[in-house]
Amino acid sequence: MLNSLMLDIIFKLLINMKETSESVSGVETEANPTVDYSDSSDEEDFRNTIGNVPLHWYDAYDHIGYSLDGLRIPKISKKEDDIDEFLAQMEDPNYWRTVTDPQTGGKVVLGDDAIDVIQNIQKARYPNSDYDPYPRYVDFFTGETATMPVCDTSLTKRSFIPSKLEQQKVRLLVKAIKARKRLKEKMGKKPSKRAFYDLWEDETPKPLSRSQQWRLKMHLPAPKMKLPDHAESYNPPAEYLLTDKERKEWEEQDEYERRLDFIPKKYSSLRLVPAYNKYLKDRYRRCLDLYRAPRKKKMRLNVDPNDLLPQLPKPSDLKPFPTQLSIVYTGHQGPVRAVDVEAGGRYLASGGDDCTVRIWEVSTGRCLQVKKCAEPVHGVVWYPGGKLTLLAVASGTRLLFINAGVGNKQKVADTDTFVDHLWKNFSKDTDWQLPSDEQDCFLLAINHGKTISQVIWHVSGDYLATLAPGSGSSTILVHHLGTLKTQIPFSRTKGQPRRILFHPTRPQLYVASSRYLRVFNLVKQILTKKITTSVSCISGMAIHPKGDDTVIGGMDGRLNWYDMDNTVKPCKVFRYHDSCVRAVACHGRYPLFASVSDDSTAKIFHCTVYNDYDKMPLIVPLKILRSHKKVETVGSILDCTFHTTQPWLFTSGADGVVCLFTHLLVSMTTAVESNKGVKSPLSLLHEICGKKGLTPVYELLTSQGQGSDSVFVYRLCIDSVVATGKGKSKKIAKQNAALNWLMMIVEQGNHRDWGISGQTPAEAKQFLERLVAHKDDEQGGLNSDGSAKPNSACVNVLQQYCVQRHYLRPVFTEEGMCGAQHDQTFFVSVELGDYKKTGCGRSKKLAKQNAAHLMLDFLYNTPEEELNASLLIEKVEDSVMNMEFRKSFELRSLKVNTINQCEIAYDSNFSLEAFKNMDLINQIPTDVHLGLFSAICNELDLDYAMSEMLDNDKNVVLFMQIRSHPSMVLVGSGKTLEEAKLSVIFKFLIALQQELA
Template sequence: MLNSLMLDIIFRLLINMKERSESVSSVKTEANPTVDYSDSSDEEDFRNTIGNVPLHWYDAYDHIGYSLDGLRIPKKSKKEDDIDEFLAQMEDPNYWRTVTDPQTGEKVVLGDDAIDVIQNIQKARYPNSDYDPYPRYVDFFTGETATMPVCDTSLTKRSFIPSKLEEQKVRLLVKAIKARKRLKEKMGKKLSKRTFYDLWEDETPKPLSRSQQWRLKMHLPAPKMKLPDHAESYNPPAEYLFTDKELKEWEEQDEYERRLDFIPKKYSSLRLVPAYDKYLKDRYRRCLDLYRAPRKKKMRLNVNPNDLLPQLPKPSDLKPFPTQLSIVYTGHQGPVRAVDVEAGGRYLASGGDDCTVRIWEVSTGRCLQVKKCAEPVQGIVWYPGGKLTLLAVASGTRLLFINAGVGNKQKVADTDTFVDHLWKNFSKDTDWQLPSDEQDCFLLAVNHGKTISQVIWHVSGDYLATLAPGSGSSTILVHHLGTLKTQIPFSKTKGQPRRILFHPTRPQLYVASSRYLRVFNLVKQILTKKITTSVSCISGMAIHPKGDDTVIGGMDGRLNWYDMDNTVKPCKVFRYHDSCVRAVACHGRYPLFASVSDDATAKLFHCTVYNDYDKMPLIVPLKILRSHKKVEAVGSILDCTFHTTQPWLFTSGADGFFEQLFKLFSCLLVSMTTDVGSNKAVKSPLSFLHEICGKKGLTPVYELLTSQGQGNESMFVYRLCIDSLVATGKGKSKKLAKQNVALNWLMMIVEQGNHRDWSISGQTPAEAKQFLERLVAHKDDEQGGMNGDGITKPNTVYVNVLQQYCVQRHYLRPVFTEEGMCGAQHDQTFFVSVELGEYKKTGCGRSKKLAKQNAAHLMLEFLYNTPEEELNASLLIEKTDDSVMVKWTMFREQWSCKVEFKFKFQSMEFRKSFELRSLKINQCDMAYDANFSLETFKNMDLINQIPTDLHLGLFSAICSELDLDYAMSEMLDNDKNVVLFMQIRSHPSMVLVGSGKTLEEAKLSVIFKFLIALQQELA
């Protein structure tokens, strides 16, 4: 607006100047030598004659008005492009004073007078430089000139004081002269030479100086503003809006305490959003941040990632610790669930599901004593201190005290004397029980309401504690051996206790539930500490001998190390196990602790606990022991314990489930060699054969003889030749055929009696064959059977195993139910329960799938440990005449082979065909009674004679006549039509498909196809 006003004033001044003089001197330029502003000209006048009218009237037209002759005056062409403009700027000296007349579109070069007028207006002066706004006043009567104070004012005081700025300039000049520096600029303003630019110069980047490079390198960009979140939306979600309570709290808070500096509001549309009232304030704060906040360049540290890891010592420097399998203790006929070492370290006690307690000699592996119990043994502990040969055994619902009867005869006699002395305090009012003549295996017994899962002995030997889950307030009981009394320490237990331990030096009891670890002071009878663990469900616990640290194992395979005096969070977290941790043990003398898991591994760790509380414990992983086989249903390794004086580890498990052989393992301090049987037990026959051939420098030669069949019915035959000895083997795959031919070749070596020459373990050929059979059994476990078609895999899905277990034994189907979840969003634990009749087990995990697997695992473990007679009485399905004959598993296996049907069953319906004793068709005057004949059906005309609505009754009569069982499955196709599949049990390969808009139409369609196919079969 200001520019247009100035141009209008300028052109009006030019018009006035033209009117005053008939001719104005022209201005010469290089581009236009003479520009004539005279109105008198004999040549054609090209000036616009439209008058002083608004030009925006003609914005939509290609002309700007009409001439005196009524002709259209076309618009001038658009302005020149940027290149012409740039050239004119460089070459035309009057470019800066050239303007365009909006009326005529011509370029006009302003004269000096017009330039003065423009400059005066820009400087807020009067346009005419000669104009005096304050002329001197001459009095009319006296003729004297009056001096007015407006223009002739007196000098100010400031003008008499020397200028400090001039003094500073003089000081700088004097300094420069003294330093003999040449003045680069003179006092007056020196005009710089005009520079011209080459428009077509090659714009290749020139090398920068060091200072320029430094400036670019040290450039620190301003930090970006925080992006808006959902709360700043014009339509935020409901959870971001303030409630009345939150709004009141927000208003009462100070500005620096508020989480948000605005109140979120919700609008139905974007056009209803008002102007942002804090825009200027936000911009001002942003400017303050950019202006006042200092920026600092953070130097990157070139650190080697290996330097950030803790410097752990080498495992070889931390010996002694267990490294290999040494002795196998054989004798149990069931899973070995508990193992403990006597205080002197000479004897070992074990108990398992075969209802026996066995006493072993550690050094020789000889079984010294066998004590028979009435129920399976869940826990076993020796009397602490080694003064007595007394054992506390948790057998079913009873706690038994047994005299081991081994070792020093004086200790055995002292044990009997000690128990005889306890009889004096016996009272019939208690639950303590004395043995009868028939039950002479134990000295004392304590009855419980539920099955005892754990028994622990206090270090003093006078108190015991038992854990019987599901007993309510009697879940944890403390027994006083001196008075034969039982105490209930907790009137109510929070959660379901899973493990309990006495502190080795303090009067404290550790109680571990699913997620919490509670420490109780037994003297003050108060809760001293509560720890929320990070494992999904606690399954194992051990206390360090010093008593300041605790190790906890969980169902999710994690190990947590806690410093009980300093923090409630784990100091170390280990995730080395793939399955549930069954037990954790700490050595009493050596800095060692171990954990065993269902993944058939035992992990060994070195742990050094310092007396300095500011120093973290040193924990180093040492060894992974794989001496057990993996057993999916029960659990691979169930318990572990250390020797009291030697760095030996004892583990008990159920790895001989398939051979009915259950072993105990002791790992001694010996370096690993290739001659150890456990090392060979993990090899296949093929790999073992290649190993022994490599030692002798021989190369096995395999030859594929035949390959017959396709798919699941294929069969491969291989021939193996080594040192002129030939063997053959077959299998359903090439890999399996090679395994079998290698096994057959090794068997031939054993039969010839040359097994020692070929380094096959065993003193006799029978022992060598047993060794080879163990190789085959291990490989069968990995491949799922000898033929490779079994169901047992290394990572067995317990849900499938449970379902198959129930189907094979005709039990009720398991029902899984989600019980809920707990924990923060990033650390949630899910709970899933499985119900099987009247039995129910609950599993937990970090995901629903894992919780479901754990629940199925617990149910399987319960089923394996429960007598079959009891399960059959409560879970067995009664067979009746109307029972379903088509099994889901058979139907699924048959349908899994049909590759042409690639869909998932949305609903599965099994039906037993119903009998139709009388079927009358009145429309056709035909009647079919109980003596229905297939010969009559064979001659029927289903299309013309039998209406469609009677096909269902006819199909029922045929099913009754032939005693057919069938299965149907329905689904929806892409067009929302119902597709029905029917399969006859007696003809599994006969699958009929029908479709219709409704289920009834689909049924009639598939039944009609069945009737037509049956007629063709009968014909």
């Protein structure tokens, strides 16, 4: 028999299918009521009148409902016994499909359709076997254009007429928006917040006072208690439990020093946790916090932290600046206390505790001179301006004047003459001393009472000052070199002076003591400014070349930047060093300054000072340099100075070495040599006008001639002084105008007011004449000894040299540039295999020529066997397979032609005698040159090889090598390969005619 759930499903399906089953037995009631069978389609199969109601409602009763007459319909109980059930099972063939109707109690024999439905449900199929879940889709509307429409319903009139109802709704919405009313009917009301009120208060509302309103408005809820962490758990992790050592430390600490106010404990279960003995104390503290602790409404700004940081440029945009170690100068046997570079930038002087002063060549690192002194050297400075090779050396308690004896021989002689002239003013009453016969390393000497820690020159070269701490009123002395006299500017000094400096443009002396910086006017002899610094003790000081800013370093490792004209407080404070700052230096031409410290680091900063006083200077940290070792009781880096013309930094350390940091790994000799006379009259004029705040005005008067015969005339006007200059180019004309203007200032005797070097007009004129550097960039070729002329067309010579010897092609690369916009220096490198040389110049072309010149000098001075091992390509025919050769030459094709590969044969009766008399320019057409060339190769049995490349202008450059003895190399160019080929063949024909003639 089937279960009741299956029966319910079956009967519902039978009702829906409207199949009538034959009743096996009728239903007889106890009172034989008249049964009213309903004609309703929903209940046509029912044999009682109780309706389609659940029968479990009557489980507790002895009837199953009521008839139409209101009589009870008793339950029918025709339960057969087991025997009857067994007989029916054995005799009745429809027993297996017979079910009992739960409402009528009769037996119903299921038909075949019902059996199929039951079997389909048991097998998880669709009940109806004829149901197709995936009917065939009929595509009425296809992509194909039909002749007749599928539906031809005409459009209604209302589809073309705007709806008046919609217009009315839009009109109401527009009116509501204009009146700023909210459509509550459409939008709905916001749910009102739950209101709390006092049940016992008088219902009549009373107006609140201002204090009450303010109290309600400014009400601040109490802060929530801090949530417990893992340490307060009854079973905390092991890392939160205190060890015996930590417990002992916790007990020894005061209550306010403890991180936790309890000792974490661990229990195996929660029922073992004892009562909390600090509960009342915690509640009391919480009440105190709520009652006594004030609450404050804190306004927070929604600001991005990145917006608060200053917008600084990238260090890569601020090049050039020192980035890498280039040369190490070794030779001192102890700490090097002082270094200084001469005005030309070619020589470096250093002094140290080994009682020696060493003169170095900057470009090579070679020690040129060693001057022995009696005591350790604490200061070395060159004579300013570069006119003399005079050194001021602070050795112990004496100030020595030494002739370096390097460089221009005329300058060396001028230095001796200058000192000989000073001897005429020598007096035995002074502390100045002349050298004895045994002491010939110095020219003059000045005795001091104490050890001299610093010596400085004035920019004019007439005065120099010394600092000897502990000498009382003689701590700071000013020496006049012209009269050999010494002055004591201060009768007494406040504090202990540690550093002194002359102002670069004003008659002022900066004196830095431990905490104070004082500025004195030497003309008026008054104190003009006093600054209280924020460093613990001043250890280094430098003045910006413009003179308006000062950098101070302290023993606590801090750097302070002061604007001397606007404020007495530091504009910038840097805390980048971990130890004492030993020295600070500012570059004279580039916006750079550096600081060195005992932490073995040298830090490079970019500093741009604006002419606008309301604008703060731009200072950007650029690079941290490390090279020196720290020595106990002495320190690490003791002094630093910048190169005069290049963005290079020199540092001297306690490890006895001097290091040079540069921005490029370039040839030092070329870089230094290229700056001889680098300050042109135009750049000097612009520098002077910048300090004066004036702007030079150039006006083109005339321009005559064309091409190479052009002549330009410019007029220059500055501060009512007018000068003119002419030249073959506008640049030369401006240079001559600037030079003539400077000469007019010198002739008027105002050169010192304008900052032109020289004591007398004759010296100033001589200084201007040395600025003019005439360079011949147009002459090319080789010298008689085979070496290349400098600044000549060395690029073509180098390429021809490499082609003739089957070397790799030289590759030129731009390395960078440095300098101001009107005075830039370019760097270009040339690579030939594993060899690399770098040249520099005032233009890219000149830098490229200098690089080629250096490479040629290297090739001429290197044995040919060594070059052939790394640069030579043995067979040109095999070079196509050589990837290095292909990359070097950038070949697009490489052909080795013989007479059998020639494209055109000129004439079988060709002879060299006839060729000697040919007019190749006027009589022989260009298109015949190729056939003529083929005939010559056949006659002389010559082979040739061609290789092509592209230059910077995308023109084809063709190299042709003739296999003769000696071999001949020719170069031709053109916009196409055919033009270049005809060009090089024509050159060969001309050269061959000249050779035969």
